[in-house]
Amino acid sequence: MDNSSAFQKRYREFESQQTQLGAAIEGIAEPEERHWYATLLLGRLILIYLLQKRGFIDDGDDWYLQNKLGQSQQRGPDRFYQQFLRALFFQGLCLPVSERPEPMHLLVGRVPYLASSLFWPHELEEKHAEIRIADSVFETLLDWFSETAWSLSESPDAGEINLPQLAQIFEQFTWQFMRGQPLKAFYTQPEAIAALWHRAIAAFILQRVNQQFQTPFTAMAEVLAALDDDLCVYLTQELLPQLALLDPACGTGSGLLAALRSLMALYQPIVAYAQKARSPQLKAWIKTLGSDPAMIQYGLKKCLLSQCLYGTDRSEIAVEIARLQLLLSLIASAPSASIIEPLPHLEFNLLAGEALVGLVSVDEAGFDETPPLSSLRRRRSPVVLQGNLLQPLAAETYRTILAEKNISLEHYRSQSELMAEGSIPDYVRVESLRDRIDELNQQAQAKLDQLLLNDFSQKHGIRYRVMQGNRQKRLLDKADIASLAPIHWGFQFQQILTKQGGFAIILTRPPWGAVGPTAVGFCQEYGALLASENITLREFLRQKKECLKNSAIATAWQKYESRFTYVNEYLRLSQQYAYQNAGKSFRKRLRLELLYLERCFDLLRSGGFCTLLLPAHTPDNPDAQPVLKALQQQTQLDSVVIYTNNPAWFVGLKPNFQFCLLTFQKLSSPDRNLEPG
Template sequence: MLTRSQSHAESGFKRFYQLFKSEQAFVLTQLEGITAENDRRTYVSLLLQRLMCLYFLQKRGFLDSNTAYLSTHLERIQEHYGQDQFFRHFLLPLFHSKLSNSRASYAASPLFGNVPLLAFQLFALHPLELRYANIQIADRAFVHLFAFFDTYQWQLKEDQIQAENTLTAAIFAYICEHTSDQKQVGAYYTGTDVSTYITNNTIISYLFKAVQASYPAAFSSDTSIWQLLQRRPERYIQRVIRERTYLPAEASHEYRARQKRYKMLTAILSAGTINHIHAFITYNLDIFQFALDVIEDCEQLDWLLAFYTNIEQISILDPTCGSGAFLMAALHLLKTLYKACLQRMYALIEQHQLPDHSSRLSSNPVSLNRYNSLLQQIQQHHSLDHYILTSIITHNLYGVDLMPEAIEVCKLRLFMALLDHTECIEDIQPLLALQQNIRCGNALVGLIHDPEPAHPQAYQLSPAAEAHENADYGYKKNDRANNQPFHWFSAFPHRMQQGGFDIIIGNPPFVEYHKIKHSYQIQGYEKESCGNLYAAVIERSLALCRSEMSHLGLIVPLSICSGNRFKRLRQIIRQSTSPIWLSNFEIFPSRLFESAFQRLSILLAQRAKTPFRPALYVTGVKRWYAAERPHLINLISYTHVKSKASGSIFPKLASSLHEQIMQKILQKGKEARLESILHTEPTPYFVYYQEATNYWLKATCRVPFYKKNGKIMHPPHGRFLFLANEQLAHTVMALLNCSLFYLWFATYADSFHLSQSLVKSFPTGNALYTIAALPDLAIQLEEEIQRNAQMSTRNTRSGTRQKKPGYLIELEEYRMHSSKALLDEIDRVLASYFGFTNEELDFIINYDIKYRMGKKEYANSTLWPPAGAATLQL
């Protein structure tokens, strides 16, 4: 769940950003010497980023041991040089001569005092500073800006935020991803709970499987590792599941389902039936706590060293890393695991120490030598944390991104995490690994493998690779300037010699390929990546995975589950991975990413050799109100897809009961589907429905009123189903409006487009059309829809970019929730026909009911929490 610290961070960042934009606008008014408006905005953004970085450093005492370094020197410059000299006489020399340097002396200078040598590209001479030689910014801009910055607490540590006025280095990512053209580049700010969920489940799963390969006996079903679950089952069940009171906005039936889940998980854990790390993902257990407990409970130095060695060697890649949300989440996780292992090893050695300083802990001298070697390495650093973070940044984390500014922010965040455990200025050293491991380039364009493998692996292309076009995801030579081709074998030679990466995580761009084709072209992917870049990133990620134990964790659009374009992508995933986990998220009433109007899925998978039938675990499409967001991720509940009938799609199932219902429906498809009674040519009898669908499917035997700029016409995106007679038309109308058909749509569609193919494929059987009650209920429903309908007027805005005029639209809006009682009657009739149990019917009628009915109507129903029920206070 979102912790109080994370909640403080995200709400604080949002409020800071709103004020930050006003400060940015004020600095623009004080800027001289740059004429082009875009250049002016770019330079002010760069300046503010530089100054924010300095604020973090000065608050830590790294700028001449003065926590008010900038304000102090502003006053001094004004005293010695007069007004409006601070920028040119102090800041620019500080940026270019000191902070961007890696070779100058650490000796304090009369002007700057004692400041670190960072070698940050952020402070290097910028092209705009070369183009415009007379840039000037008035002192009042800095007085105003410093006063604003001084109202905040500047903290290098990105976790453990105690107040909403605390800023961490993550603010750089927030600003970067909110100021970029998000629709163009598909970059969105990733919430901490999402990145933590993905990193924990991929990294820890991999580590356990890697250690198990070396110590299989330690992971047998009756070992102490799995007995931890039996001894303290509640410790590994998410706290929100264990909560006895109602959660915010939780309905009565949801509360009962959560309590039932709690009992089920307790029984499974207590019975000792879980003996595989993947079960922690499937049951959404606390895998992080389990990893820590296994380390703390370990009594074998050899095993601990094996675990530690795998942590040291694990390679984690974000191929579209942006400003580093996932790499920072990985860093926080690895830091905890590193430290837990080292501290446990130290405790074991102390516990078994002999008078002659030898140990009875292990008869293997290699293990003791390895431990002593570790101690020597740690002693070369001024703290254990500094050693751990240096090791993680140097050996474990890799990132690539097309945007140079995002890459610089990513490097900055990683370096600041290290600075948080640095004691004095002299200990700050530029970290070469950041330049080598965090790289700017196009992850989709370039070669994975050197076509001339015998050529020395260096940071340059071999002659054969230079000439090798259109192979191994190649590129066109005339596009190289825009492509920024990234050749993996030359950028990361050691990793690629090892076969690739152990963990690939991230948030790929959700961008249609046709929108970027003018900038760069990708080749070698399935039909140009199925038309969207995220599909190409998945393909490339699978190609970069090192071994069968490698794990994948990506946030992708919901279209991965059932979009027709992505059929081949799903085949690739099925052929390359097992198990597969997919959790799915709606955009109404709330969105996973505030700025992304995109239905999303979280894909977790393990690389595997062409599995015969991969294990697939899915969720339904989850909706939520804002009050429910803190618990959203920890309430994820997967369903094991057991049926083969899902075919080429990934169904979205909320429970095993949900799958049972679908199987009973599909059984009828062996007799007939809806398409069997449809006419290909128009008839007087039809059902009209809207293709765009959200909470309700809206189907009638008439065309709704629609007028645009005074002209009556058919509404856009409407579809017709033509039938032989009125009775059939009313039967089909009843079917399309009911909750059962909504459940069919929610399971197999993309949660928005109701395609004709999905409608036609609904399994009806033959006897459905003989049920007399259905057309009678449809007639009543049509009358009720008309009584409850409301006329609405909308003025659409003109599109200046697309040169589209605005429109005055009058339309008839249906309020389907007002007919819920009648729709339930239709579902009861269908339940008898399909053979649904009372439990299955209850599931159908109440599926998404809280959101479909709306807060006001649902809150007044008997399904809301009973009066006086205790509710969890956040």
């Protein structure tokens, strides 16, 4: 991380404000949930404050939140959260101005219609209807806001909290409090990660342009110098909609922010040409972006956010922060408050869940094959086969759900003219579409989780084992699968995987290390519980055995540890990770970075480019050889380079720290017909 005294001071202040806010929350008993809600609430208030600083709130009121707090206190004590903020979040910012009742106008003033999922009632707010927070903590927070220099600038400046520094604060906060690594936090320099994205995006565009026009371009500068109407139409109408970029371990979004900056840099010259072109197609495309240069830049960034950027992460808090940061980057480009009404919907582009567990494709015939009896007899415990009769129904329902979801999602993202028909207000139609998509997703998730359960228990005979005491075994159930939060790629990203053949570019710094229960992983999930028991992260990492004498911590550890029994077994047996086992019946613990490598290959389209930041020992690791061999046969392995760290890459790590940068282009998408090993 940035070790400058100014940054560390601001980080400690941020950390303190989040902690104080969490401690002041009443009505949420669970420490993890209280910590999560405090982070969500702080993110909401930061966005509103930055809108306030930009002059986009209540006709440019620079002291909007402070003034509203004062007005609330005149009406009575401790009403700011319950009566004002909740109304501002759920109605003021989520209703068009014309639809707000007069009392709402008087209460919240003139605020923009954001319609962002960040301000919809959160699952924690629906679960805990009686949340209360005293005014005093907001007084302290708003004092900190006003005493600190804030900016929506995307250029680094040590004298203020701007978007790059806020991204760094969020990433350090995530590593320290959610990934449980207070001593190992590090930050990827945005310039370094942007260079990697830029290289991959440029390579993909070059390949597609040369293929389309039979040209010999070797650099993007040559493409931009040769722009004409036909080339520009291709780049904007055909290529851009297929430029799907993925970070499957996106964290708080620093990689996606870098990708957005790279896309903007590449497409701005194309937009400049299109603005002067006579082509009706280009004129129509420019019109969709905006009516003047400032609006066009905003429209371009909004288009790229909605159409091109995708991410997943196991942490729901991290994904919410990633959405927040991408929206802040968009707001930074807005010339006026009216243009941001409404903000784009990113809740279906960035998903929280387990990237490694889930169905990449759905067998619509049904998952109805059972393991041969001979394999069952070799197992020590009997295996109960589950769910055969549900298979045909699940597959049929899947097709129906998928078709309706894709249509609804297209309308929801575009908010097309189709929605303007009739007497129902647009925002009601948008909310109706969103609710229907959520309902379809829940239906599909339940069915797909059932199919995945069948894959675990029926195909592989995997059971749940309690890792303490007499180590009892039992059948897996739907709750066990749901606790993994699997991302079913074949459903959630069906249009990309089916129509485009996969993601065009994947770039990620995946988690490193062995799959299995670790003190660090436990801290990631139960850091707030540790805090509630007055156990610091440092204490747990260094004195785990002693800490487990605490009954609450011991119960949580048993639940956490036992989950890995069936996850590990599935990752070993699944054909999705055929190159991890090297043809052996038994092996050492699987490694996360190698699993992500194989997953990325499967999600990449033919001709797509992938870059992963991996441990330096990866090329020489015997466990990595099967998957590296497969890559050599099925990809153009551009480079496997070992770098020694310097400030241009990772801040917070020693200069002699080494890492591996692996880059490849997928040549084809064959079935898995190579013999692992």
